[in-house]
Amino acid sequence: MRKKIAAALMAAVTAMASLSVTAFAEGNVLKFALTQECETLDPGTSDYLQSSAVIMNLFMGLYMTGQDGITLTNGCAESYDLSEDGLTYTFHLYDDLLWSDGTPLTAHDFEYSWLRVLDPALASGVVSNMYMIKNAEAYNTGKCEADEVGITAVDDTTLVVELENPTSYFIDVTAEACYCPVQQAAVEASATWSQKADTYVCNGAFKVSEINPEESYILTKNENYKYADTISLDETDIVFIADGSATLTALKNGEIDMTNNISSQAQAEFDGSDQLMSFATIGTCYYDFNCEHLTDTRVRKALSLAIDRDTITQNLIPSKPVSSTGFIPYGISYNDSEEDFRTTVGDLLTFDKDTAKSLLDEAVADGFDTSATYTIIVKNDEEQKTVAQAMQAMWKEYLGMNFEIVTYESGTYWDVVHQGDFDVAYDGWTGDYDDPDTMLECFNQVECVTQNRWSGENAEKYDAMLKECAAMTDQTSRFSEFVEAEKLLIDESPIMPLYFRKSQLLVGTNVTYAINDTLGHTLFKYTEVE
Amino acid sequence: MVRYIIKRIVAGFLSLLMLITLTFFLMHAIPGGPFSSDKYRKTPQAVLEQIQDQYGLNEPVYVQYISYLQNLAKGNLGVSFTKLNYSVNDLISNGMPASAKIGFLAILLALLIGIPLGTTAAVRRGHLADGVSMVIATVGVSVPSFVLCVLTMYLFCDRLKLLPTYGLSSWKCYILPVGCMAFGQIAYITRLMRSSMLETLRQDFIRTERSKGIPELAVIGKYALKNSILPVITYMGPMVATLLTGTFIIEKVFSIPGLGRYFVNAIGDRDYAVTLGLTIFVGALIIICNLIVDIIYAFVDPRVKIDR
Numbered sequence: 001m002r003k004k005i006a007a008a009l010m011a012a013v014t015a016m017a018s019l020s021v022t023a024f025a026e027g028n029v030l031k032f033a034l035t036q037e038c039e040t041l042d043p044g045t046s047d048y049l050q051s052s053a054v055i056m057n058l059f060m061g062l063y064m065t066g067q068d069g070i071t072l073t074n075g076c077a078e079s080y081d082l083s084e085d086g087l088t089y090t091f092h093l094y095d096d097l098l099w100s101d102g103t104p105l106t107a108h109d110f111e112y113s114w115l116r117v118l119d120p121a122l123a124s125g126v127v128s129n130m131y132m133i134k135n136a137e138a139y140n141t142g143k144c145e146a147d148e149v150g151i152t153a154v155d156d157t158t159l160v161v162e163l164e165n166p167t168s169y170f171i172d173v174t175a176e177a178c179y180c181p182v183q184q185a186a187v188e189a190s191a192t193w194s195q196k197a198d199t200y201v202c203n204g205a206f207k208v209s210e211i212n213p214e215e216s217y218i219l220t221k222n223e224n225y226k227y228a229d230t231i232s233l234d235e236t237d238i239v240f241i242a243d244g245s246a247t248l249t250a251l252k253n254g255e256i257d258m259t260n261n262i263s264s265q266a267q268a269e270f271d272g273s274d275q276l277m278s279f280a281t282i283g284t285c286y287y288d289f290n291c292e293h294l295t296d297t298r299v300r301k302a303l304s305l306a307i308d309r310d311t312i313t314q315n316l317i318p319s320k321p322v323s324s325t326g327f328i329p330y331g332i333s334y335n336d337s338e339e340d341f342r343t344t345v346g347d348l349l350t351f352d353k354d355t356a357k358s359l360l361d362e363a364v365a366d367g368f369d370t371s372a373t374y375t376i377i378v379k380n381d382e383e384q385k386t387v388a389q390a391m392q393a394m395w396k397e398y399l400g401m402n403f404e405i406v407t408y409e410s411g412t413y414w415d416v417v418h419q420g421d422f423d424v425a426y427d428g429w430t431g432d433y434d435d436p437d438t439m440l441e442c443f444n445q446v447e448c449v450t451q452n453r454w455s456g457e458n459a460e461k462y463d464a465m466l467k468e469c470a471a472m473t474d475q476t477s478r479f480s481e482f483v484e485a486e487k488l489l490i491d492e493s494p495i496m497p498l499y500f501r502k503s504q505l506l507v508g509t510n511v512t513y514a515i516n517d518t519l520g521h522t523l524f525k526y527t528e529v530e
Numbered sequence: 531m532v533r534y535i536i537k538r539i540v541a542g543f544l545s546l547l548m549l550i551t552l553t554f555f556l557m558h559a560i561p562g563g564p565f566s567s568d569k570y571r572k573t574p575q576a577v578l579e580q581i582q583d584q585y586g587l588n589e590p591v592y593v594q595y596i597s598y599l600q601n602l603a604k605g606n607l608g609v610s611f612t613k614l615n616y617s618v619n620d621l622i623s624n625g626m627p628a629s630a631k632i633g634f635l636a637i638l639l640a641l642l643i644g645i646p647l648g649t650t651a652a653v654r655r656g657h658l659a660d661g662v663s664m665v666i667a668t669v670g671v672s673v674p675s676f677v678l679c680v681l682t683m684y685l686f687c688d689r690l691k692l693l694p695t696y697g698l699s700s701w702k703c704y705i706l707p708v709g710c711m712a713f714g715q716i717a718y719i720t721r722l723m724r725s726s727m728l729e730t731l732r733q734d735f736i737r738t739e740r741s742k743g744i745p746e747l748a749v750i751g752k753y754a755l756k757n758s759i760l761p762v763i764t765y766m767g768p769m770v771a772t773l774l775t776g777t778f779i780i781e782k783v784f785s786i787p788g789l790g791r792y793f794v795n796a797i798g799d800r801d802y803a804v805t806l807g808l809t810i811f812v813g814a815l816i817i818i819c820n821l822i823v824d825i826i827y828a829f830v831d832p833r834v835k836i837d838r
Contacts, residue, residue, distance in 0.1 A: 036795075037613075039613055040613070040614035040615065045614055047570075120580060123577070123581045123583075123584045125573045125577060127577055128573065128574045128577065140577070141576055191615060192615055194615070195615065195616065212787065213624035213625070214624065214787035214791070215628075215697060215698070215787035239697060239785070240787070241696045241785045243783050246683060246687075246695050246696060246783060246784070249683065249684075249687050249695045250695040250696055253691055253695060255696065409562075409798070411560070411561075411562040411566075411798055412560075412561045414566045415561055415562050415566050
């Protein structure tokens with residue numbers, strides 16, 4: 001009997017020992033924590049940051065983001081030609097491209113994948129990112145057939161794309177998730193191809209070895225990746241930890257190596273440390289003014305001028321983002337040059353309480369009522385509530401205006417905004433590509449109806465300027481038009497920019513290189529660990 | 531007996547139908563919809579319409595209700611609105627194993643500790659053992675589980691670095707979540723057991739057994755326990771159902787890939803299908819567990835006649 005027990009114990013010990021061995025896999029492994037599982041791993045339908053952050057490591061488009069997280073480098077395409085009129089792109093693909101299952105990847109795969117996104121039956125939420133392609137919108141809304149869309153694979157390595165208008169940033173968007181190819185055979189074999197590791201086919205730096213729902217994704221290096229020899233990691237384990245303090249503990253204990261879920265506690269603990277990395281993001285946090293309630297431009301301007309942005313961003317927001325000096329954030333280049341748009345244009349926004357007061361006084365003289373109580377609405381979020389309280393105090397102190405703060409749970413917040421039931425509302429926008437249009441487009445008349453309700457002569461002028469920009473081929477005049485459009489936007493103040501967004505990573509001491517791109521995607525293919 | 535069971539099953543179905551109806555209409559009455567959040571800000575209105583169409587959300591609510599019931603009759607709980615292309619059945623079968631494992635261990639732990647502790651407290655009433663177990667029980671009932679979770683994580687993971695922080699990859703991962711989940715239950719079962727045992731010990735038949743000279747341990751173990759365990763069994767019905775399907779707080783803090791997390795997230799996301807699916811699933815489980823408990827009654831205590 002005793003022998004039996006001893007044997008059983010021995011077996012148990014060996015089993016446990018083998019368990020702990022598998023926990024430390026061989027080679028260069030990165031453990032990365034996300035707050036929650038991706039909504040989808042299908043690049044054609046992914047319009048969420050959480051999903052595309054993983055997808056960008058599994059797929060490669062015609063072009064892709066380079067090691068600095070900003071510049072573009074070759075992906076599947078070796079080169080492209082652009083027609084005189086700026087409407088037709090001819091992409092020349094490499095002839096040795098492979099899917100992760102070893103089968104060849106050709107220009108036909110791109111044609112299939114892009115048309116798939118545009119197919120009304122897929123009902124992809126990101127489809128409008130492709131509307132610059134000729135007849136893309138028409139096909140997506142059922143007004144024409146697929147063969148009329150300007151996407152043609154001439155042969156295995158040549159893809160011809162016709163656009164609606166000359167689009168100088170088109171090459172940038174070919175790096176986006178929805179422009180990545182998916183394998184027709186895999187997609188058509190199973191509607192749930194992107195949910196299981198054994199049916200998942202991709203063409204990027206990593207392939208999917210395991211999908212453990214709500215627990216982890218195990219990504220391993222894809223030997224069939226075109227640039228496989230540049231990848232230093234053998235494996236990336238993405239684990240899902242919802243709780244911020246648990247994530248911090250796991251990082252400090254070495255259970256994970258890297259995360260983008262940074263609690264305010266982590267923010268305080270690692271403030272100033274190399275382990276807390278920040279990356280500029282093309283995005284701005286702003287507040288909408290309801291232009292139907294605050295009809296006087298001078299009032300809106302006064303409100304914007306009376307906000308001391310640096311006090312808010314540096315003292316009240318744990319991540320200490322850069323205060324907005326305009327609407328377009330840093331990170332967008334001016335006319336394809338080395339110059340940054342924001343630096344070139346300079347500051348359009350300042351804190352000037354005296355000008356604010358005199359503007360308000362003028363408005364009051366014309367009948368604006370300062371005795372009423374106005375409403376700021378925010379989502380039920382600590383940071384937003386704190387910021388709203390600070391703005392409330394500043395407006396009271398500098399302008400003598402009374403504001404009340406109403407918070408809504410995130411499920412109803414946008415409905416309240418869309419119904420226009422506010423005077424000032426929290427909002428934000430993140431762009432997709434390196435062009436001012438990616439930011440400015442969010443205030444065209446169609447969009448404004450559902451947010452700040454900006455209308456009238458100047459709003460129409462703004463719209464016309466953006467439309468003009470879309471059709472212009474001369475980049476110098478196009479960019480000066482953008483500058484004017486942004487000035488008009490700030491002058492009219494249907495919105496009040498607060499700060500430029502940034503993305504962050506908290507890394508373990510063993511991580512020697514980590515990078516987020518300008519959209520906030522973490523690129524594991526460039527990550528290095530010791 | 532068979533007639534009784536059939537009657538209970540029919541009643542169960544009716545309550546389930548009421549539950550579905552209520553949840554369905556309440557869920558749709560909450561302001562906001564599954565596609566009005568941040569995530570869909572960049573999606574053009576026409577495309578949003580298309581997406582809503584695919585999920586049948588543009589139909590009048592009563593039409594949606596009828597088609598939901600039709601699908602339900604086929605065992606199809608619908609498709610999640612937030613996890614693209616995942617059916618609610620998939621989500622339940624993915625999440626259930628982890629929740630059930632933790633829940634089962636917690637139930638086992640709660641019973642194995644709660645019953646002896648409550649019994650000891652009753653038998654040694656007024657003594658040290660009673661005091662200690664009542665302190666544990668009071669603490670257990672009054673400390674909310676989120677405090678316990680955060681506190682134990684801070685102590686064992688952050689400070690002592692003894693246990694892993696997330697996941698279920700090794701046996702060590704089970705210690706904290708199972709412990710935290712069982713703690714409150716231990717407290718409740720101990721109190722139930724103690725009061726019921728005290729009641730039983732005052733009964734005449736116990737005095738009779740004692741007077742026969744039967745050893746005290748046998749009196750307690752053989753006669754008193756059997757009679758005083760009924761309230762615990764009653765309590766087990768809903769307890770088993772809720773513990774097996776996971777708790778939000780514990781699954782969130784310890785990153786357990788279970789069902790509990792879906793509940794709260796689905797309501798926040800207005801994921802009608804997931805909310806409804808989970809409600810039905812848990813509702814059905816509670817009804818089944820209660821039925822089983824009633825049947826167990828008959829075996830534990832032949833005096834209980836369920837065939838009425």
